[in-house]
Amino acid sequence: MTYNGFVAGYAYPVSEAAVNIRKCLSQDDPELAVRHFIQLSDVFTASHGLGRAELAEDIPATTGVAHWDAALAACAEHYLEQEKIYVPLWTQESDKFLTEPWIFGSGRYDIPVPENEVPPAFLRHGVLIYRDTLISY
Numbered sequence: 404m405t406y407n408g409f410v411a412g413y414a415y416p417v418s419e420a421a422v423n424i425r426k427c428l429s430q431d432d433p434e435l436a437v438r439h440f441i442q443l444s445d446v447f448t449a450s451h452g453l454g455r456a457e458l459a460e461d462i463p464a465t466t467g468v469a470h471w472d473a474a475l476a477a478c479a480e481h482y483l484e485q486e487k488i489y490v491p492l493w494t495q496e497s498d499k500f501l502t503e504p505w506i507f508g509s510g511r512y513d514i515p516v517p518e519n520e521v522p523p524a525f526l527r528h529g530v531l532i533y534r535d536t537l538i539s540y
Contacts, residue, residue: 414458415446417479421463424471436466437508440474444537447482455482462493470505470530472498477528481537484524501529507536 420443427436447455459479465472476499483490493499506513507530516531525532 414450414454415443416458416461417443417475418461418463421466421472421475424475425464425466428466428468428471433508436471440471440478441536441539443475444478444482445539447478448537448539450482451486452488455486456488459483459491459494462491469498470501473501473505473528474507474525474530474532477522477525477530480528481522481524499528504529504531507532 420439423439424436427433427439443458447458450458459482463472463475466475476494476496480490480494506516507525516533518526518531520533520535521531522534522537
């Protein structure tokens with residue numbers, strides 16, 4: 404079942420999310436890029452054990468934007484750490500850590516994100532995202 408290009412019940416690995424986010428950014432559609440990121444988070448949430456590990460096993464191509472690459476690495480690290488699963492080395496490459504923090508999805512209206520609201524993996528990567536953003540209702 405698809406909805407606006409998203410597939411329900413489908414394994415959506417980080418590598419595929421990176422390609423889709425890059426395409427959205429090249430088409431000047433950051434809102435759709437955010438939706439792809441949230442879909443990735445939803446798939447990680449629904450997966451467990453080796454299913455989660457498989458989502459992050461392939462090294463993703465760059466999105467072309469450092470803060471999105473950092474966000475994808477942080478997402479993989481966040482969900483794999485939850486289940487104490489091996490975190491792939493690509494998530495620890497220096498280009499996956501921002502020197503200046505980025506407010507996730509920021510654009511016209513930057514709303515500060517208190518550090519105590521940011522999951523640790525995201526904070527380490529310099530991606531300021533509210534923990535509740537990762538929860539689909």
